[in-house]
Amino acid sequence: MIKSKSYWRYQILINAVMILITLIMVFPLVLLFMSSISSDASLLKYGYSFFPREFSLAAYQYILANGTTLFRAYGMTILVTIIGTILNLTLSSSMAYALSVKKLPFRNIISFYVFFTMLFNGGLVPSYLMWSNVFHIKNTIWALIVPNFMLSAMNVILIRTYFMTSIPEALYEAGKIDGASYFYIFRKIVLPMGTPILVTMGLFTGLSYWNDWTNGLYYVNDTKLYTVQLLLNKMIQDAQALQANASASSANALMKIPTVSVRMAIAFVALLPILVIYPFLQKYFAKGIALGAVKG
Amino acid sequence: MKREKKRRMTWTQMKQYIPLYIMILPGAVYLFINNYIPMTGIIVAFKKYNKAKGIYHSDWVGLDNFTYLFQRDAWIIIRNTLSYNVVFLILGTAAGILLAILITDVVSKRAKKIYQSAIMLPFLISIIIVSYIVFAFLSAENGILNKGILEPLGLDTVKWYSEPKYWPFILVLVNLWKGCGYGTLIYIAGIAGIDGAFYEAAKLDGATRWQQIKKITIPCLVPSIITLTIMGVGRIFSSDFGLFYQVPQNSGSLYDVTNTIDTYVYRALMTTGGLGRSAAAGFFQSVVGFLLVMGVNGMVRKFSKDNAMF
Amino acid sequence: MKRKKWMALFLATVITAMGLTGCSNPSNSTTPTTPKDSTGASQESVTPGEEPYEATLMYWVGNDARDVDAVEAAFNELTMAQLNMKVDLMPITLGTYTQQIQMIMSSDDKLDILPVFGSNVGPYIDAGYLIDITPYIDTVGKDLVDIIGKEDISCCTIGDFLWGVPNMHERSNPVCYVVRTDLFEESGFKAEDIKSMQDMAALYAKVKELHPDMIMYNGLNTLTQPCVQTTFDALGGGNYGVLMNNGQDTTVTNWYESDEFRSLVETMYEWNQKGYLSQDLATSTDAGESLMRAGNTFSFTSYWKPNSKAEKDAATGYDTTVLRVTEPVCYTSTTNALGYSISANSEDPEKAVALLNWIYKTKEANDLLNWGIEGKDYIVQEDGTINYPEGVTSDNVGYHQDFGWAMLNQYNSYVWDGTSPDIWDEYQKVRNSAILSKAYGFTFDTIPVTNEIAALTLVSNQYLTALGAGAVDPESGIKEFNDALYAAGLQTVMDEKQKQFDEWYSAQ
Incomplete structure (x- = not known):
């Protein structure tokens, strides 16, 4: 042409x-x-x-000296990100699929049940009480995976919207007539056709796990479980706390506050692996989108 | 009609949906544990918290915990929160759609990949780090704008962190820079899901690219746009704390344009603390968001039932 | 089959949900707050056969040490033998502490001793997080009284509630200017020439003339002289209504309307006009120490201590001269700035106080918490100071905090190489010769005016650092600031302060 x-x-x-x-x-x-x-x-x-x-390179030397567990922390971050993303996508996509079936009784109520969690939250303290005193997840790897990120209402809703608009209803029905079960349709039709949104949501979920340090801050004080972001953010948090409480006594400790270049280096160290891994993800990402575009 | 059918639905008809409910269950249970159980803690907003009595058994105090929210400057704070969020929502959506269309239209696969990665990059950085980067640009003493541009040009330098008039633009810019990747990627996925046959047919009819966008792309994106907008509306009374606190370096001179509900609550509770008060602020934000969402969703429902969130 | 499993999971969830509600039942609060009848009997004599008490000790540290386990083991060896207690050490860095403490206190996590900032204590007591240790202080805590002093301990009371004991940091915070000695000498000034903030102006003029590129004054925005409390007693709860004249007045007045405050702000403004200040001062979050190290800062403000010079030399990398510009004065809020309290989660507050008492008087305990294990993390040198052993550095040491200022009793512990071994005597000397505010021992209870304090905090956040950095014309700025303060309820707070202070003062 x-x-x-x-x-x-x-x-x-x-x-x-x-x-x-x-x-x-x-x-x-x-x-x-x-x-x-x-x-x-x-x-x-x-x-x-x-x-x-x-x-x-003084800034990087500072980080290496203060974060001797840095490499271990990278490993922990990667592990948590992978497990968390898989769990999140499994839960979100199956829920989103069920909610995208328009004939499902109570569908609206359940959608509302999901959406409502985006609006109201009881604050940190009740969550902490529950995870810490009832489920005892403190200082386990689950503390980094389960609270807050294992399912987000946002993902469910966005995936649901995508399923509903981009997968022709005829395909749902066609499968049904052939006697295929909902599970079968989900696996064989919906998941492949929903690749673009699943890849996108997977990326976002992966990122939120990668970037998260709050779970670690609240539920982990075993240095073996530190993630990169936790390690680096603790440096920043400690510095800010010192400044906020800059009393006479702490003046001595103030000198240990990371300086300008160190703060920049901290940011870069946290970013680096993503910069390295991202191009590889991009491949899948582009593939996913291409796959989605092929159909029809 | 449909309603009639539903009401008469028998157990045997219900049974076919059981697999779907099973697929919902794990997620629903998770939300119940992770969100709904802690959500009950909200009642502390109406209580005088005492540890010995616990959240659920502390004494009721009515609306006492809310009073501090409506003191001096409450109006400015609410105005800031609302107007920033509205601007963010509109610009974010527009930028997201525009970028998504541009990127999908780029033919070169490699270029496409590079652009996509680039717009995602700022999204990867935590807001504290963003505040350092912004400082590198705006520092009065060492910033690039002053030292690298204004000074060499012989212009007067600006004390950025004490000049409120620039900040609405700076904050919008920073928010757009950091946040537009998210919407863009969702819209790219949305465009990818559009049936190619539509475009082929349009091309055969001799439609221009602009007409295709107007008649096919945007209408097909409407469900995603509505979903993202409703979710945005739900958080219209909340603000990104880091953006309004860390990025302006908590500069007092800028409060008139940077104080939002979240920064206000943080500053107010810094010294006095209190579970009840912070819960009260959260409750207030949630209720307003909730009412607005119900309103918007109701409106959407009127026009197109399928696009409504519930 | 599958359905059953999910059903079970659902049930389990509901049960846990109910469990959560149940948790809030006051199971702990039944612990009696009155001491057991143990008059005279020394708690520290170990009764054989008795189950050891398991205590959790939270304390501030500077870093996440690699080898807390070894320190904990050594610590437990001591406590098991001397107290029949098993202690779980919970070192916590400041950033984590500020984020976590509210949650930990409201949970049922095991916790006996915890560090607190004195300025936050009012709301903690109100919420029931802390235990009043009055019943224990004269029995199991009697060594604490000897070590800290009754007067200083009384700084940890709000009303009748004794919320803990101050840790052993300095008891007065005079302000000083740290200047680079080379430039200072070049300018021809002598240390005796500088008696006040205003005296610095002539010095800056001279140095600026010699080195136009240097920044005369830089540092944290919260540490400029107008922002710090030195010549008045704020009585707690912020500088909203103070006792002027080093706390020798007994009438609560507004510091921000005083001539002294105006003079400080005007000086700052003048310095700014003359180009002495860093352009970023109003929002600066960088410590003067690190700015000076970078090479173009001549001076910054700090708090004076007997060993300031040595510390600042090390922190800045320059030979510095420390110029003190205010007198040492003891205020309640200085003494109780950092303290250690007993958590309401403690299963046996009496044992917790006994542990606190034991740590303050036991040198080995303080050494372990701050410096780690002797022979492994440090060795004692001939002059009595300590240093890293051969082959150990700050990069590979197992446990090294150097965080004595925030620990329990640094006075009863080794000092690091380079510090004078009799440094704590000097601290004590300063404390004993310092002016004592008339309100020493009194803390303002902010609970009746919580809303006002919240509003006032916002106002002072908005104006104070900008005024303190000389970024605002004092003529209009101070008035605007005060108008906003009164609008936010300053008078109410001052009246309440006066009322509470009068009650306390007449009882003395």
Whole structure:
């Protein structure tokens, strides 16, 4: 097929716009990285810059010295992310599928039951009381997986919307006539066709597990179970707590507050693995979308 | 009609749905444990909490815990919260749809991948780190804007953290920068789910790209847009604490434009604490969000039953 | 088959849900708060055959140590032999503490001794998180009285409620300016020339002239002199109504309307106009120490202690001169800034106080908590100070906190290499010669004015740091600030403070 002139003009235009947006998205992160490899003195003397005036790895040395468990923590993060994402997707997709069947009795009530959890919450303390005193998950790996992230109403609703709008109802019915069970339809038709949204939701869920440090902060004090984000965020939290309570006595400890470049390095260390893994995920992601587009 | 049928549904007819209920059950149980049981703790908003008596048996105090929410500046705080959220919601949706369309239209697979990754990147960074990055740009002494741009150009430098007038824009920009990846990805998935045959037919009819977008893409995205909007409306009285507290460096001079309900509650309770008071704030936000959601959902229901959330 | 399983799970959930509600039944609160009849009998003599008491000790630390287990084992060896107690150590860093403490206190987690910030205690008592240790302090806690002093312990009372004991940090917080010695000497000034904040102006003028690129003054935005409490007694609950004149007045007045406050703010504003201050001062979250280390900061404010110079030299990497500009004064809020309390979760508060008492008087206990295990984490040097053993560094040490200021009794513990071994005598000397506020021992109970305090906190957050950093014209700024304070209920708080103080004062 011969592409028209206007087609190419359009392609050039949208690529130009996207390149600009890409730069806007990426530049702050470049700045982050450049600050992390600059010496503190140069940052405070010459200001922040995209080109480090004085190269220094002191910030990374600081992190390595203060986070000796860093590599173990990476492992823990990856483990938690994988298990958590699988559990979350399993629960969300099956629930979303059932709720997408329009004839299901009580469907609206159940949808409301799900949605309601997004609006109201009882705050941290009751959750803590329950997980800690009833389920005793403190200092187990489940503390990092189960509370808050194993199912999100948002995922269920978004997946449900997708199933309802993008999978023709005829396909549901066709399966039924062939005598296929709901489980069968779910596995053989809905899941493959829902790949785009499942991949998207999987990515978001994975990210929320990856980025989470609150579960760790509340339920874990065994350093063996520390995740990367917990380790790094604790450095930041401790520093902020010290500042907030900067009394005479703590003045001595204030000097240990991570400095500018260290904070930037902390951010980069947390980001690095995602930057490494993300391109691989992208492959699946693109595949998922392509798969979805093929149908029909 | 349908209703009639449902009412007369017999056990044998119900039975066919059992597999579906089984699929719902694990998630429902999880929500019950993770959300509904702790949710009962909300009643502490109406109580004077005492540890010995516990959350459920403390004395009732009526609305005492709510009074602090409606003191000086309550109006400014509510105004800020609402207007930022409305702007975020509108711009976020618009940007998400626009970017999703642009990205799907890009032909080169590699470029597509790069753009997609790029818009997701800011989403990966925690808001505290974002505040450091923003500071690197805006610091009066060392920031890129002052030291790298304004000074070399011979312009007056700006003390960004004490000039309220710039902050509505800065906050909107930062929020958009950080958050637009989320919506975009959902809309990309939505577009991917649109039946290609629609477009083929439109092309045969000689429809321009713009017409295709208007007549096919956007209508097909409407359910996702409605879902995301309703969820946004539910949180219209809440705000991203980090964005309004950490990013402006908790600068007092900016309070008029950065104080939202969440930062207000945090600052108010910093010294006085209290389970009851923080629960009261959460309850207030939830109730308003709930009422708005019911309203919006009801409106959606009127126009198209299928697109309503419930 | 499958259905049954789910049904069972559902039932289990409902049961746990009910269990949760049941949890809140006051099972703990039945613990009597009156001491058992143990008059005279020393709690520390171990009764053979008795089940050891299992205690949980939470304490502040600077880092998550690698080898808490070894320290805990060594600690338990001591407590089992001397107290017949098994102690579960729960070191907690400050950030985690601030996030977790509310939850832990409202839960049924095992907890006996916990650290608290004195400024937060009012709401804790109100919620019933802490135990009044009055009944135990003269029996199982009598060593605490000897070590800390009755006067200082009384700083931990609100009304009649003794919520704990202060830890052993310094008892007064004079303000000082830390300046770089090389530039200071170059300017030709002498330490005797600087007696007040205002005296710094001439020094800054000179140094600025010599080094126009240097920032004269920098540091944390909350540590500028107008923001810190030094020459007045705030009585607790924020600086909303104070006793002026180093706490020698007995009438509660508004500090923010005082001439002294105005003068401090005006000086700051003037410095800002003259370009002495960092442009970021109003929002700065960087400590002066690290800013000076970077090389372009000449001075910052800090609190003065007998060993300030050594500390600041180490922290800044420069030879520094410490210029004290206010007198050492003892206020309740300084002494009770950090304390250790008994949690309402404690199964036996009397035993918990006995443990607290034992730690304060037992050097080995304090050494273990702060420095780890002798021979492994540190060795004692000839001069009596301690240092890392051969081959051990801060990177591979198993346990090393150096967090004495927040621990229980650092006075009864080794000092690290480089610190004078008689440092604690110097601390004691400063304490004994300091001016004592007339309200020493009194703490304002904020509960009757909680809403006002919340509103006032917001107002002072909004205005104070900006005023303190000289970013606002004092002419209009101070008035605006005070108008907002009164609108937020300052007068109510001041009246309540005066009332409570008068009651307390007449009883003295």
